[in-house]
Amino acid sequence: MKKLVVITGASSGFGMAMAKQFAADGYPLLLLARRVEKMEEMNLPNTMCRKVDVTDAKAFELAVSEAEAVYGKTDLLVNNAGVMLLGSIEEQDPMEWKKMLDVNVLGVMNGMKIVMNDMKERKSGTIINVSSIAGVQPFGNHAAYCASKYGVTGLTAVARGEMSAHNVRVLSVNPGAVATELLGHTTDPNIIDAYNDWKESVGAVNITADDVATTIKFAYELPQAVSLRQIIITDTMQDA
Template sequence: MNTNNKLIVITGASSGFGLEIAKEFAKDGYPLLLLARRVEKMEALQLPHTICRKVDVSDKQEFEAAVREAEAEYGKTELIVNNAGVMLLGDIATQDAQEWKTMLDVNVMGVMNGMQIVMNDMKERQSGTIINVSSIAGVQPFGNHAAYCASKFGVTGLTRVARGEMSPYNVRVLSIMPGAVSTELLGHTSDQAIIDGYNDWKESVGAVNITASDVAKTIKYAYELPQSVSLREIIITDTKQDA
């Protein structure tokens, strides 16, 4: 392990962006805390200098206990990537309200929990980076995305507020907003017709070449810039995605 590298916490690390982010940082020997509900998926990576814990990010006590455990081993968190999220697409008039609550709990409360867990230490040290994974659906509307858009617009807004609160302390708060990328995220949606329509749209615009690894590399690049450089908001999409 490179002793100059400090602890990185990644939520939603069992698949998609989170898994690829973990692999990218592991290449350079960063100590990692990987958090997700499916711990076996993270452990299967067999990454060095890594702690894997089963955590529901909407449970702040559980979330914080895992972070403190890793900090006792590797030192204070220098970067947290609040990536855990669910996408349950549906029409406002008919969608089950429990799906709305699930998205708001994980996508918004989970991010706020992660930020609060590390903020005070970062302020005291005058160092640290928080990266929140939002979505292009956090800056523009999409059909059948109402509650998802609400959650991701929420992430965009709270990230901007947190940036203002933390910048006087030399702490970076960034958001990355991916467009359509092939991950497991769409599989959470219960309406097969919506899934089929989304995939048809993605194929029709040719937005199928960008990968989760591309997003992970972008996040790593933003983090490894000097602490004085803040890529505040990054919208990243397939070149062929025009909406």
């Protein structure tokens, strides 16, 4: 049997697409999200689904330990869970800032902390953090979201430096605009409409969650000695 893959935010979007692709190739999976029924509906083989909020470090660690007891040690952790609540600094509710920082940054750090020591001891393993193109360049109405995703990009680079001597890969994947449920988190309908209008105007509507999942799986399945440190993936027609 292949080695254990852990995916957070697996109830939709990139996470669900990754789950299906890895399962199709025979990987045992631990899928984590708050909507456990969505993961269970996929009915994937050799898969454990657990209702976990990544901001709950204890529940996160317990789920990983439970899966490892069945499938062996985690070889790949994909920190994919995230929220996107767009808004301007002067008008957005600060609680939305906090939610994004808690989930998008601290949730990723919780996951890394759970698996890093064991991967160092085994001198093998891969951590892939799903950031965003908004983690490498600014966008209007994205201030707090950019702050969270720049944070993911930065902490990934720091962790890579700490883990590379132990033959552990730490990668960031930075997708551009892709049609997923993520935009639906935003509470301002005017911002949602403007975002969709922008996507249509530049033609950035063809890239899919499956495309991003395929890219992540490719990066993982390269030899352990090969590290695609940072991958920016967008629709060809997205020019910003």
